Amino acid sequence: MNKNEKFVITINRELGSGGRTVGRKLAEKLGVEFYDKAVIKGLQEKYHLTVEEIEKLKGRKQGWWADFKRQMAGGPGMSANYYIPKMGKEPELLDTDKVFKTETKILNGIADEESCVVAGRSGFYVFRNHPNHLSILIQASMPFRLERVMRKQNLTEDEARKIIERVDEMRENYVQKYTKTSRYDTHNYDLVISADGKTEDEIVELILKFIG
Numbered sequence: 168m169n170k171n172e173k174f175v176i177t178i179n180r181e182l183g184s185g186g187r188t189v190g191r192k193l194a195e196k197l198g199v200e201f202y203d204k205a206v207i208k209g210l211q212e213k214y215h216l217t218v219e220e221i222e223k224l225k226g227r228k229q230g231w232w233a234d235f236k237r238q239m240a241g242g243p244g245m246s247a248n249y250y251i252p253k254m255g256k257e258p259e260l261l262d263t264d265k266v267f268k269t270e271t272k273i274l275n276g277i278a279d280e281e282s283c284v285v286a287g288r289s290g291f292y293v294f295r296n297h298p299n300h301l302s303i304l305i306q307a308s309m310p311f312r313l314e315r316v317m318r319k320q321n322l323t324e325d326e327a328r329k330i331i332e333r334v335d336e337m338r339e340n341y342v343q344k345y346t347k348t349s350r351y352d353t354h355n356y357d358l359v360i361s362a363d364g365k366t367e368d369e370i371v372e373l374i375l376k377f378i379g
Contacts, residue, residue, distance in 0.1 A: 168301040168357075170378055175278045176301045177290030179350055182334045184313025184362045185370070186305040190286035192371045202255065202277065203286040207270050231327075267345050291355045292346040302355060303374065307362040 168174050176193065180186020188204060194201035221317075267289070274293050277283055291302040307315075309331070316327040342350040353359050358377055360370055 168378055169299055170282075172281045172299055174299040175290075175294050175297055175303070176284045176303065176307060176374075177294055178219050178286045178303045179291055179356070180286065180305040181307055181312060182331050182338075183315045184305045184307040185315065185367045186362075188367045189305060189370045189374075190284050192367060193374055194284040196371060196375060197282070197284070198239075199284060200277075201280045201284050201286070202274070207273055207287075272326065289342060289345055291350075292342075292348070295355075301378065302357050304350075304353065304356040305357045305362055305370065307360065311363050 168176070176190075176197075178186050178190040178193075180189075190203065191201045270289075271293050274285060274290070276295065277285075278297060290318060291304075294300045294302070309328075312331055313324055314325050316322060316330060317324060320327070320330075322330070339350055342348065348355060358374065360373060365373075
């Protein structure tokens with residue numbers, strides 16, 4: 168990946184690995200926007216974006232995404248305008264073919280206009296043909312994930328395990344449905360990182376060193 172040209176970094180992550188936080192911090196370090204499922208869902212719901220509406224916006228003029236951002240007064244740090252669900256809580260909207268297509272259109276429109284970091288289950292697939300794309304998977308052992316989820320949500324170990332197992336299954340089903348591959352298949356990634364024994368900032372530094 169060449170960070171001196173327009174780029175997109177996608178981060179797939181296991182619940183409890185700290186991947187979303189890594190993505191946000193990485194975007195801050197690189198001076199680009201950070202997008203995740205909550206942001207995209209917020210765009211869809213608040214602005215009633217559909218595939219058809221996005222095509223209309225794109226057809227009006229080049230630079231439609233920059234204009235759209237100005238209209239909604241987002242600018243840098245736009246993701247802060249939307250509620251980020253607690254760990255283990257998944258956006259509820261992203262379950263239909265139509266919504267998946269809309270999400271894909273939004274993400275591709277963003278990447279056409281600017282460099283960005285995207286955290287989400289399908290980013291590695293959406294941008295698989297992007298000429299300047301870095302695909303990352305952040306994993307962690309079950310003890311690491313349990314400790315983090317228990318601490319973040321004040322849960323018992325049993326409660327945390329049930330959440331992790333439910334979200335793991337839900338995310339894998341989602342990926343298999345729309346990409347016909349597994350999110351655990353390392354062939355889908357340029358870089359795979361274990362979060363065990365590392366802080367989020369240390370993981371960010373590892374990624375920056377990999378980029379060069």
